[in-house]
Amino acid sequence: MKPVDFAWHLPKSVPEAVALLGALPNARLLAGGQSLVPMLNFRIAAPDHLIDLNAIDALRFIELRGDILAIGAMTTQRDIERSELVRQYCPLLSAAIAHVGHQQTRNRGTIGGSLCHLDPSAELPVVAAALDPMLVIAGANRERRLRFRSFPAGYLSNSLVPGELVTSIEFPILPECGRGAFVEVARRPADFAIVAVAAQLVMNGTRVRSARIAIGGLAASPMRVEDIEDMIIGKELDEAFLAGAHSCAASLPAEGDSLNPAHYRQRLAGVLTRRALAGAA
Ligand SMILES: Cc1cc2nc3c(=O)[nH]c(=O)nc-3n(C[C@H](O)[C@H](O)[C@H](O)COP(=O)(O)OP(=O)(O)OC[C@H]3O[C@@H](n4cnc5c(N)ncnc54)[C@H](O)[C@@H]3O)c2cc1C
Known part of the structure; x- marks a missing residue:
């Protein structure tokens, strides 16, 4: 099947993406598209607008910040798989990522997309349930922070409110022992x-x-x-x-x-x- 018609938007910054989310009716965020595009093709999802996050470079990073490892929501699963920082400071994430799909899907699929999609059989939400990272969320008037334990909201559902998107995920780093x-x-x-x-x-x-x-x-x-x-x-x-x-x-x-x-x-x-x-x- 083919998706229903939609308009495609390519914001260059988080504020621009948030503004589009607030202004456009029946809009959906597109990250790696590895779950959303099949849903569009099967018409399980039928948005009027797709807000593509792929041009927002600020959402793609892996950084050590004191005692946390911060990962941008648009960081691909492949970048995480290849990251020495992740291997060293968040080995559980490194261990899990190789189980996520195929190299081809990991080249496009993102950590933010996986955590927001919340497939009950997906690997990254299991790691997040164990480590309980902080999700940094951008919305119209404010940024808020939410522990992963409060994020799932039932089958394939998260607790973002309309107009919000996840910008980064902060994992507590592991002590040496x-x-x-x-x-x-x-x-x-x-x-x-x-x-x-x-x-x-x-x-x-x-x-x-x-x-x-x-x-x-x-x-x-x-x-x-x-x-x-x-x-x-x-x-x-x-x-x-x-x-x-x-x-x-x-x-x-x-x-x-x-x-x-x-x-x-x-x-x-x-x-x-x-x-x-x-x-x-
Ligand atoms: C052949 C194949 C095999 C796969 N095998 C596995 C597997 O074994 N294990 C596994 O876990 N996954 C698997 N996947 C799914 C893959 O990991 C996806 O990458 C992931 O589920 C979604 O990430 P994405 O970046 O592609 O998000 P998308 O598909 O673009 O988006 C998914 C959902 O999250 C929302 N979203 C995305 N980013 C944000 C954000 N920053 N803030 C708020 N909402 C957001 C979107 O609006 C959408 O509703 C597979 C996919 C394919 C095609």
Whole structure:
């Protein structure tokens, strides 16, 4: 199918994009187009105006700013994959990004697009659920900042209000004794995950000082599993704890579909949580 007719706009700055968003009825932002263009072609989305963010260079950067790693919303997944800064200061993001689609889709797809689209099987929202970065949001009269935990608003929905766009994402950087692991099961390499687990541990010797664990694929949005985090903090990650984390994750509520029923997703959640914790430890 072909998309319905739309007018295309190419703002050169964030204020210009925000002004267009406020002024144009039924407008939609275009980032890498790797989710939106198929939706246009299937007419799942039928905007009258597309506001293309690709000419706003100020939205494309990866910068270390004190204790945060700031990434512009229009930074491509490929730039993140190749970034030494991301590898060094946000290894969980590095580990996850290689699972996102194909090199061709990562060349165009952006971190902002992925987090705003919020596909329940997408990898980057799982990392964001674990690390809880700050989203910087531009709107008509103000900039606001929102933790990722408050961002998802149901299936494929976020909590931006009309007229807003995400400009950057600020990840807390990992202390030297921190480690991360991202594991998933997908039907084929480069497919969306059926279930994915992101785990970041900060160790104190052989004991866990702090833990951040998130699971995607069980519900409309990825969930942070603080019960498991609380269970392992201060403990050595031995066989008994891995088994406990496994059974806790496997008993989380899950939504299934005809291909991957809930009990299968729960089973994957258990196995992958164990693997992610063992990998991070
Ligand atoms: C063949 C194929 C395989 C793929 N496999 C995977 C996969 O395995 N895992 C995975 O996670 N993804 C996968 N994807 C999706 C891909 O990662 C997309 O890049 C991503 O979901 C959306 O990013 P985008 O930059 O392309 O955004 P777009 O498609 O341009 O936009 C997506 C949505 O976000 C909104 N949006 C974009 N940027 C902003 C912003 N800054 N502020 C507010 N709203 C914004 C848009 O209006 C739109 O509603 C795949 C895509 C294809 C085509």
